[in-house]
Amino acid sequence: MPLIRSIIHALWMLVTVMPWAIIMLVASLWTKSEPLYWMAVRWLSWATGGARVILGITTRVSGMENLPQDQRAGAILLVKHQSTFETFYLPTLMPHPLAFVFKRELIYVPFFGWAMARLDMIHIDRSLRAQAFNKVVAQGRRLLEQGIWIIMFPEGTRIPRGQAGNYKSGGTRLAVETGAPVIPIAVTSAKVWPRKAFIKKPGVVDVSIGPAISSAGRKPDELMREVEAWIEAEMRRLDPEAYVGQ
Structure with a gap:
């Protein structure tokens, strides 16, 4: 049954994303970025x-x-970051528009990527490290001044359930540069939507939003260690079965 449900859901996404992406591409010719964002949501x-x-x-x-x-x-x-689920769900949850920081290659994905390319997001070339971060700061500052929140996955990639990735300080460097607070968020999506898995299963995904942490007077690495400590402790609280024996 999980296989059949997963196939049906994949078909649902496929048959809806193609026409909606085309509508967004056409609408982008005259629609401003924020209404276009809510169309994507x-x-x-x-x-x-x-x-x-x-x-x-x-x-x-x-x-x-x-x-x-x-x-x-x-x-x-x-x-x-444990699966695709949080990238889909968090924009529907947040009261503000979000700007993702993501690798440039994604904009070439048919339909979904094409629509993303028309949104006011921050897509970077990871091979150009210094230039990529300068772009993140410049665009991030502009977006934050507009009241748009920046969303980043500090582990950089989807991490298997019960594991912690290498938390990179790009997000906290941006926070220190712009003076914006950081908000850590724990998500247990891998319980039902595992990393790189086609078959999903029923269950509950917990999303826990932590207290805002001021970036004023902080060092990026120190700030990221605080973010990592909060997220990983919260993950153990929300999904203790995944950390048995650790």
């Missing part, structure tokens, strides 16, 4: 809604009160 809500109805994946969210309440306040969300 509508498709993401279909993908995660389909996960709920077809796959039996539900969510349990805590810590929404930790998000900045000022509509113009900037923030940098640093998120545990």
Whole structure:
């Protein structure tokens, strides 16, 4: 049954993303970036809604009160990365538009990537390290000044359940450069939507939003260690079965 449900959900995403991406590409000729962003979020809500109805994946969210309440306040969300699920779900959850920092290659993915390329996001060439970070700072500063939140996955790639990746300080470097607070977020998506797995299973994904951490007067590496400590401790609290024997 999980295989059949996973096939149906994959088909659901495929048949909805193609026409919606075409609509977005056409609309981008005259539509401003923020309305276009919310059009993209509508498709993401279909993908995660389909996960709920077809796959039996539900969510349990805590810590929404930790998000900045000022509509113009900037923030940098640093998120545990276990699967594709959180990249789809978090934009549907957040009250502000989000700008992802992602590798440039993704914009060439048919339909999905083409639509992403029309949004005000930060896509970088990872082979150009210094230039890539300068671009992140320049674009990140502009977006934060517009009240758009930056979302980054400090581990850089999807990490198997029960493991911790190498937390890179790019997100906290951006925070220190711009003065924006960082908000750590723990997500247990691998319980139901494992890394690089086609077959998903029913269950609950916990999303825990931590208290905002000021970047004022901090060093990026020190700040990232605090973010990592909070996220990894929270992951053990939310998903203790994954850390048995560690």
